[in-house]
Amino acid sequence: MFVRIEELSHLYLRGTPFEQTALRSITLAVARGECVGIAGHAGSGKTTLIRHLNGLLQPTSGRITVNGVDIAARDLREVRREVGMVFQYPEQQLFEETVFKEIAFGLSGTGMSIANSDRRVREALHAVGLGEELLGRSPFALSGGQKRRVAIAGALVMRPEILVLDEPGAGLDPQGRREILELLEKLRREHGLTLLLVSHNMEDFVRLADRVVILKNGAVAMEGRTREVLLDVGALESAGMAAPQITYFMMKLKKAIPEINDRVLTVAEAGAELKRVWGRKPGRKGSHAERDDHGAVLPGAIGRSQVGPEDQDSPGHDFHGGRVCC
Numbered sequence: 001m002f003v004r005i006e007e008l009s010h011l012y013l014r015g016t017p018f019e020q021t022a023l024r025s026i027t028l029a030v031a032r033g034e035c036v037g038i039a040g041h042a043g044s045g046k047t048t049l050i051r052h053l054n055g056l057l058q059p060t061s062g063r064i065t066v067n068g069v070d071i072a073a074r075d076l077r078e079v080r081r082e083v084g085m086v087f088q089y090p091e092q093q094l095f096e097e098t099v100f101k102e103i104a105f106g107l108s109g110t111g112m113s114i115a116n117s118d119r120r121v122r123e124a125l126h127a128v129g130l131g132e133e134l135l136g137r138s139p140f141a142l143s144g145g146q147k148r149r150v151a152i153a154g155a156l157v158m159r160p161e162i163l164v165l166d167e168p169g170a171g172l173d174p175q176g177r178r179e180i181l182e183l184l185e186k187l188r189r190e191h192g193l194t195l196l197l198v199s200h201n202m203e204d205f206v207r208l209a210d211r212v213v214i215l216k217n218g219a220v221a222m223e224g225r226t227r228e229v230l231l232d233v234g235a236l237e238s239a240g241m242a243a244p245q246i247t248y249f250m251m252k253l254k255k256a257i258p259e260i261n262d263r264v265l266t267v268a269e270a271g272a273e274l275k276r277v278w279g280r281k282p283g284r285k286g287s288h289a290e291r292d293d294h295g296a297v298l299p300g301a302i303g304r305s306q307v308g309p310e311d312q313d314s315p316g317h318d319f320h321g322g323r324v325c326c
């Protein structure tokens, strides 16, 4: 395994009256090129966990190896080149006068020539989809989404093999979130990055993560393939989390229409399932659905459009006068 976290525990303010156990014997492995999603209720230890990955925090006990080497035994600068970190709040990460200086920060002290660092900064800027006109601007004068991208560029400029992101979509509008996710997908596809992604949003994981880890009170409560974890709704809820909204919708619908497969995680999957059950695309009225032997539309078909496709042709559903009873 590329990254191994073994029996990692972390206590804050150890030995003081304020001692706080944030992580309890966490064991996890991440393969090269894999994307692992990390979720858990507020205070469950997500940020504490990932901050160990580039040496920002030291384990109270346990260890972390990257490529087989314990990071505690390595030069931290080297570890930070290999493991890029994007903080939960970009404001915590940005402090330079200009976007250029901000992105170039990690390169200072590496002995890289000005020409080379200039090239690397522009390369990182383009990789996150920002234009060069921003290079002279103050990072604090940018929008939330732009700040997030600058923070990601500041990590990418080091050409890391692992990118760790703490809530990269937090505080962004839906379009901003979508753009950041698309960016991460692109980075993974084009640069083969190994990603560790902390998010509260399960939809982010459906799209991006191979596996998901759910933390609860500093310990691993669930771990497995993304679909398996997110569809285990009872266990998710016990861990203080929730499945995607569309999964709950389909679970309710299944109560009225038992043949529906409610193991869906996205609106697209739900659409495909409804189409499978109702047999055709929505929006084409009066075709072969619900007709008798002479081609007349059967009573009861009207009104079903309130719950989905307009010409459902799967008989036997309990629609209760046109509305699905859930």
Ligand SMILES: Nc1ncnc2c1ncn2[C@@H]1O[C@H](COP(=O)(O)OP(=O)(O)OP(=O)(O)O)[C@@H](O)[C@H]1O
Pocket (backbone or CB within 6 Å): 012, 013, 020, 021, 022, 040, 041, 042, 043, 044, 045, 046, 047, 048, 049, 088
């Ligand atoms: N600097 C600190 N000093 C003392 N305790 C801390 C410190 N940082 C975090 N903690 C405590 O450690 C626990 C885990 O915090 P952490 O920030 O890792 O949680 P989180 O899962 O990232 O939460 P959130 O979803 O709110 O970001 C919490 O109980 C928190 O109060």
Ligand SMILES: [Mg+2]
Pocket (backbone or CB within 6 Å): 046, 047, 048, 088, 166
């Ligand atoms: Mg956090």
